[in-house]
Amino acid sequence: MTPSGQTRLVDVRINVFKKNDLLARELRTRFQHSGIHVISLVSSPGSGKTALLEKILTKLRQEFKVAALVGDLATENDAMRLARSQAAVKQIITGTICHLDAEMVRNAIEDWDIDELDFLFIENVGNLVCPSSYDLGEELRLVLLSVTEGEDKPLKYPTIFNTADVAVVTKIDLAEAVEFDWALAERNIQTVRPGMRVIKVSAKSGQGLQECMELFSALRPNANTTANR
Amino acid sequence: MHELSIVLSIIEGVTEEAKLREVTSVSAVHLRVGALSGVVKQALLFAYDLACEGTLLEGSQLIVEESPVVVHCSACDADHALKPAQPFCCPVCGAYTTDVLQGREIQVVAMEIM
Numbered sequence: 001m002t003p004s005g006q007t008r009l010v011d012v013r014i015n016v017f018k019k020n021d022l023l024a025r026e027l028r029t030r031f032q033h034s035g036i037h038v039i040s041l042v043s044s045p046g047s048g049k050t051a052l053l054e055k056i057l058t059k060l061r062q063e064f065k066v067a068a069l070v071g072d073l074a075t076e077n078d079a080m081r082l083a084r085s086q087a088a089v090k091q092i093i094t095g096t097i098c099h100l101d102a103e104m105v106r107n108a109i110e111d112w113d114i115d116e117l118d119f120l121f122i123e124n125v126g127n128l129v130c131p132s133s134y135d136l137g138e139e140l141r142l143v144l145l146s147v148t149e150g151e152d153k154p155l156k157y158p159t160i161f162n163t164a165d166v167a168v169v170t171k172i173d174l175a176e177a178v179e180f181d182w183a184l185a186e187r188n189i190q191t192v193r194p195g196m197r198v199i200k201v202s203a204k205s206g207q208g209l210q211e212c213m214e215l216f217s218a219l220r221p222n223a224n225t226t227a228n229r
Numbered sequence: 230m231h232e233l234s235i236v237l238s239i240i241e242g243v244t245e246e247a248k249l250r251e252v253t254s255v256s257a258v259h260l261r262v263g264a265l266s267g268v269v270k271q272a273l274l275f276a277y278d279l280a281c282e283g284t285l286l287e288g289s290q291l292i293v294e295e296s297p298v299v300v301h302c303s304a305c306d307a308d309h310a311l312k313p314a315q316p317f318c319c320p321v322c323g324a325y326t327t328d329v330l331q332g333r334e335i336q337v338v339a340m341e342i343m
Contacts, residue, residue, distance in 0.1 A: 007256050007341045011322040014242035014337035016235055016260075098231050132267045133335075159267045162317070162329070191316040194325035 020134055027137030031114070037219045038120045039137055042160055043144035044153070045126030048170040049204040051079045052144065052212075057085035059213060064118035069108050069225035071100040071125045088112065099130035102137055108153065111191040119216065139219065146171040148178055151185040159191040166215065167195045173202040202222055232272040235335060236280045239291075243340055247285050250342070257290040263332040264298045264311075283325035289341075298332030 014019065031038050041049045060066045067088040071079045079091035092100060092108050105122060116118065122138060123211060124131045143164035145153050148171055154161045161167065167189050175182070189196050199215065201208030239258065247255055262268055270293045277291045297310040302319035308330055309320050318325045 006343055008343075009339055009341050010250070010273060011339050012246050012337055013245075014239075014246060016238045016242065016335040016337065018242070019238065097234065101234075129267055133231065133235075159265050162327075163333075190325070194317055194327050 007218075012134060017133060017135075020102050023106060024135035024137040026054060027102055027106060028139070031120075031132045031139065034117070036114050036117045036120055037140070037216065038136075038138045039140045039142065039216065040122040040124055040138040041142050041144060042124045042128070042131045042164065043146075043170075044124060044128045044149060044199045047126070047144045047146040047175065048203055049123050049126065049144055050081050052168070052170060052201060053121055054082055054085050055203050055206070055209055056212060056216075057082060057087040057089075057121065059209065060119060060216065061085060061087050065116060066119040066121070067112065067117050068121040068123065069100075069105065070123040071104070073098070073125065082123075088117075094125060098125055098127050099134055100124050100136060101134045105136050124187050128153070128160045130198050131214045132160040132163045140165050140215075142166050142168050144168045145185070145189075147175045147180040152186055154188040161189060161192045161196070164193070164196075166199060168194070168212070169198060169200045171204075172207060173204060173205050232268060233276045233280065235268060236273060236276040239265055239277075239337060240280060240284055240286055242337055244285050246337075246340065247342065252342040253285065254343045255286045255289050255340050256343060257292055258286065259292045259294065259339040259341075261294050261296050261334060261336045261338050263296050263334045265329065265332040266335045268322065268335055294333070294338075296331060299330045300326045301328040301330055302326050303328065 043049050057066055059066060068082050069090050069092055070082060071092045071094055072078055073094055076091045079089045082089040090108050092104050122136055141164040143161055144166060186198060189198055199208060199211050201212060243255055243258055274291055281287050281289060288293060290328045299308055299310050301308050302324055304324035305319060
């Protein structure tokens with residue numbers, strides 16, 4: 001410890017996320033001016049972000065100009081999977097970092113003309129903890145929960161559900177096999193994020209995909225007026 | 230585990246403040262960590278000493294104050310602190326609320342300087 005009497009206590013206010021928050025705000029403004037909708041996906045590893053995104057990109061690109069960024073600690077596997085949709089895709093390899101931040105997003109889109117795009121999807125690193133602290137400048141954050149993970153994920157990881165806008169329950173084709181309790185899952189989601197919209201999908205069967213599409217196309221009229229997070 | 234990057238941001242912010250005040254050594258940093266910040270105190274402390282080496286903060290102590298989630302309840306028009314892991318509803322009237330006033334922050338609130 002320090003010698004007493006010599007030290008002074010000084011009040012300061014340093015927001016530790018300030019750098020990221022400022023950059024995210026800048027990005028959000030830029031996205032709004034460009035008229036691009038930026039949607040991020042967060043979830044635990046293996047809950048089906050890439051599978052869902054591949055379907056979404058394939059459908060959306062029939063009508064819109066779409067692109068995707070995908071974050072992982074290693075490999076370009078997800079980018080290769082997403083590239084099958086024929087949308088512009090870029091992999092962000094984070095090395096040992098467990099989340100994406102606003103700077104990584106800014107650097108990744110540097111050589112893209114975002115004015116030309118209608119939608120940008122950002123698939124975060126599979127992690128239910130760290131991504132919740134980092135604003136990426138997105139307009140909409142989807143949190144995915146697969147039926148195989150159990151109904152209590154929202155209670156175990158309230159922060160990520162609380163910072164997301166819409167919950168997407170995935171792999172619903174497996175719901176019966178794992179005896180997924182819909183009422184309990186819904187209750188748990190509403191406990192940590194009252195009023196949260198819940199969409200149920202199966203990337204495999206295509207069930208619920210239409211509702212996802214409607215969610216995205218409903219964003220269109222409000223291109224430049226969406227509220228800040 | 231993003232505590233190391235958070236610790237590096239703390240060091241960067243405190244070093245900036247210290248330089249503004251022409252301080253050459255910081256002996257302690259007081260940090261407020263909200264219950265919804267997604268950060269674990271133990272992991273912060275673990276990363277802190279190592280990350281401070283060779284900086285103005287070398288040898289300093291990190292004092293973490295954990296702050297509860299505070300919500301505003303529109304039904305009773307009052308602010309209430311929630312106990313950890315409590316559902317997002319008013320502890321007085323039971324109405325659901327998403328109006329989080331406090332609990333997401335990670336903020337350096339004070340530093341002890343020589």
